[in-house]
Amino acid sequence: MKKIFDEVRSLDKKAIENYFLSEDILMEHASIGIQKYITKKFKKNEKILIVSGTGNNGADGIALARLLHKKFDVSLYLTNEPKTEIGKLQLKRAKSINVNFVKDIFQADIIVDCIFGTGLNKELDKNSIDLIEKLNNFKSFKIACDIPSGLDILGRVTTIAFKANITITMGALKTALFSDVAKDYVGKIKVAKLGIEDEFFQSTLTNKYLLEKSDLVLPYRNIENSHKGTYGHLNVISGEKVGASIIASMAAFSFGTGLVTIISENQESIPHLIMQDKVISKNCTAIAIGMGLGKIDDSKLENILKLKLPKVLDADIFYNKLILEYLNEYVVLTPHPKEFISLLKLANITDISIEELQNNRFKYVKEFCNKYPDVVLLLKGSNVIIAQDDNIYINSFGNSSLSKGGSGDVLSGLIASLLAQGYKRVEGCISASLAHTLSALNYSKNNYSLTPDNLIEGIKNL
Numbered sequence: 001m002k003k004i005f006d007e008v009r010s011l012d013k014k015a016i017e018n019y020f021l022s023e024d025i026l027m028e029h030a031s032i033g034i035q036k037y038i039t040k041k042f043k044k045n046e047k048i049l050i051v052s053g054t055g056n057n058g059a060d061g062i063a064l065a066r067l068l069h070k071k072f073d074v075s076l077y078l079t080n081e082p083k084t085e086i087g088k089l090q091l092k093r094a095k096s097i098n099v100n101f102v103k104d105i106f107q108a109d110i111i112v113d114c115i116f117g118t119g120l121n122k123e124l125d126k127n128s129i130d131l132i133e134k135l136n137n138f139k140s141f142k143i144a145c146d147i148p149s150g151l152d153i154l155g156r157v158t159t160i161a162f163k164a165n166i167t168i169t170m171g172a173l174k175t176a177l178f179s180d181v182a183k184d185y186v187g188k189i190k191v192a193k194l195g196i197e198d199e200f201f202q203s204t205l206t207n208k209y210l211l212e213k214s215d216l217v218l219p220y221r222n223i224e225n226s227h228k229g230t231y232g233h234l235n236v237i238s239g240e241k242v243g244a245s246i247i248a249s250m251a252a253f254s255f256g257t258g259l260v261t262i263i264s265e266n267q268e269s270i271p272h273l274i275m276q277d278k279v280i281s282k283n284c285t286a287i288a289i290g291m292g293l294g295k296i297d298d299s300k301l302e303n304i305l306k307l308k309l310p311k312v313l314d315a316d317i318f319y320n321k322l323i324l325e326y327l328n329e330y331v332v333l334t335p336h337p338k339e340f341i342s343l344l345k346l347a348n349i350t351d352i353s354i355e356e357l358q359n360n361r362f363k364y365v366k367e368f369c370n371k372y373p374d375v376v377l378l379l380k381g382s383n384v385i386i387a388q389d390d391n392i393y394i395n396s397f398g399n400s401s402l403s404k405g406g407s408g409d410v411l412s413g414l415i416a417s418l419l420a421q422g423y424k425r426v427e428g429c430i431s432a433s434l435a436h437t438l439s440a441l442n443y444s445k446n447n448y449s450l451t452p453d454n455l456i457e458g459i460k461n462l
């Protein structure tokens with residue numbers, strides 16, 4: 001996993017002091033980072049338009065124009081004269097070698113957005129909105145310098161933001177790039193080094209981490225003298241919609257759990273691989289409850305919630321106040337945003353809209369985890385957040401093919417499967433969530449046809 005920082009300005013400052021560097025050296029490295037990417041990816045005759053604003057993000061762009069001058073067909077458009085000292089210096093340097101300045105933007109092959117970076121500090125004015133809108137309409141390959149212009153430090157878009165194919169961010173990953181909203185703007189994310197040793201960022205404290213494929217720990221079996229009981233027995237509590245329990249059960253079974261039983265009062269028609277019972281199994285090692293549950297008698301629910309077994313709580317359960325008594329060291333909660341606002345309200349933390357939550361996902365996850373530090377929370381979304389106490393892990397591998405009924409049931413089943421097999425809760429959530437999104441990512445057909453069955457099938461090929 002990689003570290004993510006809420007802000008890097010103070011880190012840059014500390015690095016400058018520690019290593020006797022200067023803003024100029026950092027900026028040169030920032031621009032070299034983008035120059036290297038462009039040089040590697042594009043042909044020499046391709047047209048590049050760099051659009052620079054008045055702050056240091058703009059100054060990065062001016063420095064980049066100098067570095068690419070004569071090597072590419074590069075044009076520099078300034079929204080205004082630079083305001084910062086280093087920006088003015090970069091402009092002098094660029095002018096001294098006759099960089100090509102243009103008075104109007106145009107549809108180049110490549111556009112580099114250096115209008116605003118981390119210094120965006122107010123609503124965009126009309127000129128900036130028009131400019132970004134025009135750039136977005138160009139069919140160019142789009143590169144955002146540091147952060148797409150218009151995205152603020154909390155990863156919110158107030159009016160409009162630059163839609164990049166790739167964001168080359170300076171020094172280290174920033175939280176703002178991983179809001180759900182940001183996902184439609186950042187494109188791929190790459191870090192440009194600033195001439196500061198990696199160790200500096202590695203040793204700097206943060207509690208946010210971006211998950212990588214290598215963080216996936218599959219439940220490989222490493223003993224031969226085993227039997228089905230060795231790999232746990234998951235009970236999936238069924239309710240009004242048995243389909244949800246079947247999906248979760250099939251996902252769990254495919255992910256290695258030795259036995260899966262659906263617990264239901266009625267005799268359900270279920271796949272022959274899955275067992276069925278009316279009561280919790282004696283050798284049950286984990287429970288999944290909530291998906292398709294509908295209404296349930298409070299005393300029955302309480303009897304399940306009070307069992308000292310790892311549990312995944314999902315879906316309908318987030319509308320029942322009873323769960324507040326059981327937000328303890330046994331549970332993993334897997335709400336989607338609508339369910340999470342219900343939970344926040346039940347817990348008397350806040351009464352907010354989905355939009356408010358989606359604009360401030362990290363903030364509300366933190367508030368919830370402060371109040372319930374024992375709980376492991378997985379907040380669904382285009383960038384999944386896994387949190388416990390102070391620690392946050394972000395899974396950004398998911399894509400819109402997952403936006404379909406039943407995807408969440410697969411995820412709950414995968415988490416419950418690993419819990420049943422003895423994974424700790426945070427580790428279980430990390431690996432299950434990675435398996436879920438990587439299965440979707442590996443699906444080779446179009447991006448609208450993925451079904452829960454395909455997702456489960458994909459788990460078998462990880």
Ligand SMILES: NC(=O)C1=CN([C@@H]2O[C@H](COP(=O)(O)OP(=O)(O)OC[C@H]3O[C@@H](n4cnc5c(N)ncnc54)[C@H](OP(=O)(O)O)[C@@H]3O)[C@@H](O)[C@H]2O)[C@@H](O)CC1
Pocket residue numbers: 009012013023026027030053054055056057058060083084115116117118119120121122123124125128145146147170194
């Ligand atoms: N730290 C370092 O050492 C390194 C930093 N680096 C780079 O610096 C970037 C940060 O630079 P920054 O702090 O100068 O801010 P930046 O993003 O250019 O924006 C501020 C400018 O925009 C303006 N402005 C803001 N909002 C506006 C609005 N809504 N509508 C209109 N105007 C608005 C604001 O105007 P003002 O508030 O002054 O009126 C000001 O002129 C960072 O992202 C990275 O790329 C790298 O080179 C590596 C080394």
Ligand SMILES: Nc1ncnc2c1ncn2[C@@H]1O[C@H](COP(=O)(O)OP(=O)(O)O)[C@@H](O)[C@H]1O
Pocket residue numbers: 315336380381382383384397398399400401402403404405406407408409410411
């Ligand atoms: N656009 C998207 N990008 C990434 N992941 C997504 C996207 N849409 C949905 N998902 C993922 O799919 C799952 C959907 O879960 P949920 O809404 O509970 O569905 P259901 O209850 O119908 O099974 C979650 O894991 C969510 O993170």
Ligand SMILES: [K+]
Pocket residue numbers: 057113114115116117144145146147148149
């Ligand atoms: K930018």
